[in-house]
Amino acid sequence: MNELSREQKILVISCLTEGQSIRATERLTGIHRDTIMRLGERIGRGCAELHDRMMVGVRVGRIELDEIWGYVGKKRKRVERREISHKSDQYSFIALGSASRAITTAPASATARIRTCLRTICASA
Numbered sequence: 479m480n481e482l483s484r485e486q487k488i489l490v491i492s493c494l495t496e497g498q499s500i501r502a503t504e505r506l507t508g509i510h511r512d513t514i515m516r517l518g519e520r521i522g523r524g525c526a527e528l529h530d531r532m533m534v535g536v537r538v539g540r541i542e543l544d545e546i547w548g549y550v551g552k553k554r555k556r557v558e559r560r561e562i563s564h565k566s567d568q569y570s571f572i573a574l575g576s577a578s579r580a581i582t583t584a585p586a587s588a589t590a591r592i593r594t595c596l597r598t599i600c601a602s603a
Contacts (some may be wrong), residue, residue, distance in 0.1 A: 482509065483515070490514055491521060537574030545571045 482490070486509060494514075504511045508526040551557075551565030 482513070487517060490517055494518060536575065541573055541575040543571065543573050545569050 486507065489507055490503055492507060493506060494500075498506070500511050500514050500518075503509075503514055506516075547567065547569055549565075549567050552561065554567045557566050
C-alpha cells in the first residue's frame with residue numbers, strides 16, 4: 479500500500495484550503511483524486527474531533543446564528559422519489575460566538591437535509 483509523505487499531505491491540504499477543486503489539486507500534485515478525497519475525509523474527521531474536544535465550557539458574551547443553503551445533486555423540485563435519500567436541498571447552520579471584539583469562535587454547527595428551526599439545530603449541536 480502506498481502512503482503519501484508528510485510533504486505531499488501538506489501540499490494537498492493547502493491546495494484544498496486555498497479553494498482549489500479536487501481535480502485541480504490532482505493536476506497540480508499528481509495525486510489521484512480518490513486519494514485526495516480520502517485524505518480530506520480523514521482530516522475533516524480529525525478537525526471535528528478536535529473541535530468537539532476544545533469547544534467545551536466556552537462562555538461567550540454574544541452569539542450569532544447563520545445558515546447557508548445548497549443542494550446535493552439536484553434541487554428539491556427535481557428530485558425523484560428514489561433519489562430522496564442522497565439528493566436534495568441541504569442547509570448548514572453555524573453559531574458564531576464572541577467574548578470580545580477580537581476573539582470569535584464557532585461553538586456549534588450542524589447540517590440538515592430539510593429546513594428546520596435554527597434554535598432546535600443549535601441547541602442540539
